[in-house]
Amino acid sequence: MSKKLKIAVLVSGSGSNLQVLIDQMQAGKLNVDIIGVISNVADAYAVTRAKNAGLRTVVLSHVPNGKRMGIKTFEKHTLELLSEWQPDVVVLAGFMRVLSAEFIAQVPCPMINLHPSLLPNYKGLDTHARVLAAGEAQHGCSVHVVTAELDAGQVLTQAVLAVRHHDTAQSLQQRVQKLEHQLVPFTLELMSKGVLDLNHLQQSANFVALPYRLWLD
Structure with a gap:
């Protein structure tokens, strides 16, 4: 039996793989539900793709004073979101920052x-x-x-x-x-x-x- 997978996607770039998942999900060819997209780059085209598809989209690129968000702050906010969303799996699709061992250990599901x-x-x-x-x-x-x-x-x-x-x-x-x-x-x-x-x-x-x-x- 096939289970609909709830997936969260982390992106940094153009999002071509994200688009493939969106297209196959919307066409009923892939049994997934993209429950959220997180980008660490504000102007990544993946953000546009996610918003155009009506997906819940969060950008974690800069702090309020305009400085680039540090990896620890990014990880803190991302863990909060993943804890709220409760995905079955997290997909890194062109995500271009190295995540800490502490973050990886705390993610509440497998990450690929x-x-x-x-x-x-x-x-x-x-x-x-x-x-x-x-x-x-x-x-x-x-x-x-x-x-x-x-x-x-x-x-x-x-x-x-x-x-x-x-x-x-x-x-x-x-x-x-x-x-x-x-x-x-x-x-x-x-x-x-x-x-x-x-x-x-x-x-x-x-x-x-x-x-x-x-x-x-």
């Missing part, structure tokens, strides 16, 4: 992140250029559990493509982004159907020995 590489390879930034420089034959993206160690949580799902001889970092980024738009809904669908057990996911860092993979080219 999308990373543009086949983890555990190529953690961190500039993954596409690094993959090309290393001469890799394959590349892709991963959805993983968020832990205190950057990009080190249990990998849940991956989407894979073959690197082409004429690929550049930009073309590879564009190709991987198409995979991202399929992988995030795929992962949430597995969660809604109970294939990925949210309760077990919250308790164990070793929920699955190998990720579920989509091979796309």
Whole structure:
């Protein structure tokens, strides 16, 4: 049986993955309810996408005196919102700040992140250029559990493509982004159907020995 997942989304950028979730939710193709969107960037286009969709949207970018909001203040307000909203899962979709171990431990549900590489390879930034420089034959993206160690949580799902001889970092980024738009809904669908057990996911860092993979080219 499929359960409608209540999800909260944290964003910083254009929000293309958020838009995919909005579109699939509104079309009835994905059994989720986006109960709130939080952005740490006031003018992120993801904020516009969320508001256009009529979603509850909160911007936590600056304090009243105009200074940029510090990460501790952001985390405090975000925890208050998540405690109020009670999502089943938090999705980091292009969220570009490193969260503290204390925050991660206090989030009241599992939290997942999308990373543009086949983890555990190529953690961190500039993954596409690094993959090309290393001469890799394959590349892709991963959805993983968020832990205190950057990009080190249990990998849940991956989407894979073959690197082409004429690929550049930009073309590879564009190709991987198409995979991202399929992988995030795929992962949430597995969660809604109970294939990925949210309760077990919250308790164990070793929920699955190998990720579920989509091979796309």
